[in-house]
Amino acid sequence: MRKLQLVVIALITTACGSDIGPEPGPASLVIENNSQYVLHEIRMHETESYADAPKLNVEPLEIGVSLVHHETGTFFVTVMREKFAGGEDVALTTQFPIQLLGDNGYRLQVFDQSFRLDPAPLIKTSSTSTTAR
Amino acid sequence: MVEPLDLQADPAVEIGARHALDDGFRSYLESSAQWGAVLSREDPVPAGALVYTVTPRVSQRHSVSRTYVLDVLLVMTMGLVPFGLSWGEVEVEVSIAIRRADESPIADPLRSDIQAPHSTVVYGAFRADEIEAAFRKAYGRAFADTSRALVAAIEVELANTPPSIPMVIGEALLAATSSTSSIAVTSSAAVPRALAVFTPPPAVRVYLEPNEFDVLTRPLAHQDDDDALLARYVGALGGVEMAAFRGGAQVESRTFTVNGPDEVVGSGRAETTGYRFSFFRPPDRTGFFFPPSIGLLWQDITITGFRDAIPLARTGDIPAVPSDPKTGVGVDLGAPLSYDLRLRSGYLGQGIGLNLVAGTDDVQLFFTLQGHVNLVEIRYVGVTVGVNEVEGTQAVGFRSAGFELQGGLVFPGAHLALRGLLQSESFFEFDFPQPVEFQAGTRFNPDKEVFERQRAFVRGASLWTYNAQVSISYLF
Numbered sequence: 221m222r223k224l225q226l227v228v229i230a231l232i233t234t235a236c237g238s239d240i241g242p243e244p245g246p247a248s249l250v251i252e253n254n255s256q257y258v259l260h261e262i263r264m265h266e267t268e269s270y271a272d273a274p275k276l277n278v279e280p281l282e283i284g285v286s287l288v289h290h291e292t293g294t295f296f297v298t299v300m301r302e303k304f305a306g307g308e309d310v311a312l313t314t315q316f317p318i319q320l321l322g323d324n325g326y327r328l329q330v331f332d333q334s335f336r337l338d339p340a341p342l343i344k345t346s347s348t349s350t351t352a353r
Numbered sequence: 354m355v356e357p358l359d360l361q362a363d364p365a366v367e368i369g370a371r372h373a374l375d376d377g378f379r380s381y382l383e384s385s386a387q388w389g390a391v392l393s394r395e396d397p398v399p400a401g402a403l404v405y406t407v408t409p410r411v412s413q414r415h416s417v418s419r420t421y422v423l424d425v426l427l428v429m430t431m432g433l434v435p436f437g438l439s440w441g442e443v444e445v446e447v448s449i450a451i452r453r454a455d456e457s458p459i460a461d462p463l464r465s466d467i468q469a470p471h472s473t474v475v476y477g478a479f480r481a482d483e484i485e486a487a488f489r490k491a492y493g494r495a496f497a498d499t500s501r502a503l504v505a506a507i508e509v510e511l512a513n514t515p516p517s518i519p520m521v522i523g524e525a526l527l528a529a530t531s532s533t534s535s536i537a538v539t540s541s542a543a544v545p546r547a548l549a550v551f552t553p554p555p556a557v558r559v560y561l562e563p564n565e566f567d568v569l570t571r572p573l574a575h576q577d578d579d580d581a582l583l584a585r586y587v588g589a590l591g592g593v594e595m596a597a598f599r600g601g602a603q604v605e606s607r608t609f610t611v612n613g614p615d616e617v618v619g620s621g622r623a624e625t626t627g628y629r630f631s632f633f634r635p636p637d638r639t640g641f642f643f644p645p646s647i648g649l650l651w652q653d654i655t656i657t658g659f660r661d662a663i664p665l666a667r668t669g670d671i672p673a674v675p676s677d678p679k680t681g682v683g684v685d686l687g688a689p690l691s692y693d694l695r696l697r698s699g700y701l702g703q704g705i706g707l708n709l710v711a712g713t714d715d716v717q718l719f720f721t722l723q724g725h726v727n728l729v730e731i732r733y734v735g736v737t738v739g740v741n742e743v744e745g746t747q748a749v750g751f752r753s754a755g756f757e758l759q760g761g762l763v764f765p766g767a768h769l770a771l772r773g774l775l776q777s778e779s780f781f782e783f784d785f786p787q788p789v790e791f792q793a794g795t796r797f798n799p800d801k802e803v804f805e806r807q808r809a810f811v812r813g814a815s816l817w818t819y820n821a822q823v824s825i826s827y828l829f
Contacts, residue, residue, distance in 0.1 A: 254801050254803070256805065256807070256808050269681065270681075271681060300678055303684075303686070304690050304739075304790045304808075305738075305788070305789075305790040305808075305810070306738040306739045306741060306787075306790070307690075307738070307739040308677075308739060308740070309678050310675050310676070310677070310678070310684055310686065311675065311676045311677070311678040311681075312673035312674070312675055312686075313673065313674045313676065314671045314673065314674075315671055315672045315673070315674050316671065318671070329801075331673075331801065331803045331805065332663070332805050332806070333663050333672070333673050333675075333686055333805075334663075334665055334670050334671060334672055334673050334803070335670065335671040335673060336667065336669070336670050336671065336803075337669070337671065
């Protein structure tokens, strides 16, 4: 009987031990503005609609400037810029969502009419930041 | 007795030409004075002859106009393009003094002033034959007129001479002297005596019109020309013209881009067709003219970029789906950029034109080539950029020019004219109030490894307008 109690405790301990391992950190996403336009807004959203998505940037992202964001999941990315000098804004959304896995780094280049996602070194920062290249 | 011809105007006229003129005048005189003889100063005067001394003076001038452009073209093509248009007029003035034996004049000097046109269409820069022909024509008319007047004056003089004065007359004398180069006048008993007073004809300049289809250097006189004020006023309007026209405007912006130093990044076109009534006066003479250019340009036109595909550069690149942030509705990101332009210009300039008119009383053919440069312009430009309107006004100089080409036929008898007309004006660099964006052609950017269209900012646009029309006119 005592042996049976020890086996049950050992099994329970083993089972509980596998559930409480270290959780992966968020992915880092460097968004580079490689277009010829200033990006007024950058949004990430899980559905195709960007209407209610919060914008990631506080200030417009100038040409050649990058922004680092940490988040894990599958997202569409939308940027907003003027269509032409003096014209109204146009929103550009990735045709399909991008997948960001935890503890991985990514680089998303924004061009005039396309995006490019590449692996990149993971940047362990807890907040969104912008960097001029 | 006729003294040697005094050829005043041109010392370059060679001796042979002077002798030819002497002979010419003598022959005209001989043909007019059938009853007398023409002697030179060296000839012996027949006994009893009533001698009058005639002193002719001649001056001649001529003018030649040419296009020069055609002459250069003729030389550069070594004569393969033979058109070397030249035209002008010759003028011959003949003055004849008649004196009695006692040196007293019998009348005021007789004068004749004759002008005749000349023109050459082919190899005009190298030809003088048409000028010589015009001189022959003018001299012939001048000698004929003065000879007739001279004989008439002497006839009046003889009619007033008392019959007791012996006069040597005769066919024999005339025959004897006609073979010499001498010139002199003797009287005849057969001269009518009814004339009492000789009045020299007025010294009116006579213009000899061309006899055949030829270049016209001045308007042909029409039989039905009316001197009434109203008729002249209406006639000055030319006629009423009904024209069918097709016109248009083209605007274009060029700038330095990565694709080239002068890439066309924006353009626009507008066309109009229609009919118009107006007054039209066809040209009636060949020659240059120098009209001012005064006008107002009023053109609304849309200037547009061009569509160009931007392919993905790498496998795995993610296309962007463009939409309107306000509505979420998709937009066409490749649609060419487009701006509404309002271009105005009031201008003042100077032009030069050349009319070529050839023909007869029945039909005349005309061509006109005219060009002008606008010296001063006041320009206004309004541009619609997005939802904003920007505008500006400025004064510029030497930034526009134009040309006009027309050709047609005139039938004076039928009061009818037909013509075709081409007009064009170019206005260089209408400056925009602010730079306007277009997109250059697609190009691969090796730094980014992506295809893209460079944003091209232009500061102005050039405008070209044209008009072509055919018309029929009723001439007053």
